[in-house]
Amino acid sequence: MGNWFSNNSGTIVTDVVTIVAIIVAALIIRKITLTFIHRAVDKAAMRAESKPGRFLEAGLLMGAERRLQRTRALGSVLSSVASAAIMIIAALMVIDQLHISTGPILASVGVISAAIGFGARDVVTDLLAGIFMIMEDQYGVGDYIDAGDAKGTVEDVGLRITQLRDIDGVVWYVRNGTIKRIGNQSQGYARAIVDVPVSYAENPGRVRDVMVETAHQMFEDPEWKDSFLTEAPTVAGIESIEGDHMMMRVTVRTAARRSAEVARELRGRLLMAFDEAGVKVGIPAAAGTGT
Secondary structure, eight states: OHHHHHHHHHHHHHHHHHHHHHHHHHHHHHHHHHHHHHHHHHHHHHHHHHSOOEEETTEEEEOHHHHHHHHHHHHHHHHHHHHHHHHHHHHHHHHHHTTOOHHHHHHHHHHHHHHHHHHTHHHHHHHHHHHHHHHTTOOOTTOEEEOSSOEEEEEEEOSSEEEEEOTTSOEEEEEGGGOOOOEESSSSEEEEEEEEEEETTSOHHHHHHHHHHHHHHHHHOTTTGGGBOSSOOEEEEEEEEETTEEEEEEEEEEETTOHHHHHHHHHHHHHHHHHHHTOOBSOOOOTTOOO
16 A cells, blocks of 8 residues: 555645646636626626616616616526536546546436436426526516416515515515416506496587596696606597496506506596586486385
8 A cells, every 4th residue: 555655646646736726726717707797797787777767658668776686687697607617617627637437427417417307397497487587677676567376566586486565465476487477567658547437418529528628637737747658648438338328438648557546536537527517427227226
């Protein structure tokens, strides 16, 4: 044993030094790479915060906060991938330096990886879905979304789990891989639709004029101006005729997530305007009913 060690001491020392050098080099390269990625992400985040939101006719599509969240999430994914790749390459180099054949090891790792991948395929699906959701900016924190099984305000977007809080305050944890469709009510614009039943005996043109005037008054009201987009309200007129009443409709393009409050306010103003103009509103009671 002593003779073998003395005969191979030079090779052993060389191998140890080489292994140490590989480990140190891998750590240094990993540190430099992560630092470069973090600086790039920080610069991109600063540009995201300083750059104004992108606007089209439909309204605000993407704001600084959404771009910031998206940039940091993608930077975290890139850092993890780069770190894993560097350490795997370093481990293979160390194994090779120990004069161990990497072929059987790689084959075994491939079989184990396949087994783990098959068993954890749901986790992999969730992670991939989360990455694409973030890259495509399908939704972000603060958005109100309908994810199929649950809907509510997004509180957190992770690579595997999306956290929602519904209108009752219940927190839902939805796996990204199970989301087949997303309805986002916070992007672009919303539409407020108000239907008012009016007596069949009323003049549709007169009713329409009252609705147009009321809707435009609200549109020009400074307190509600920010809730509307540049497009003026549209009175569609008679939406349907049912028995003794006709349904009159007015539609308004609003800022995202403002449609409900705009519809409530507009409905109240229309009822007051109809009352002042003497327009009969409501569905008459069915014949033969009453107290």
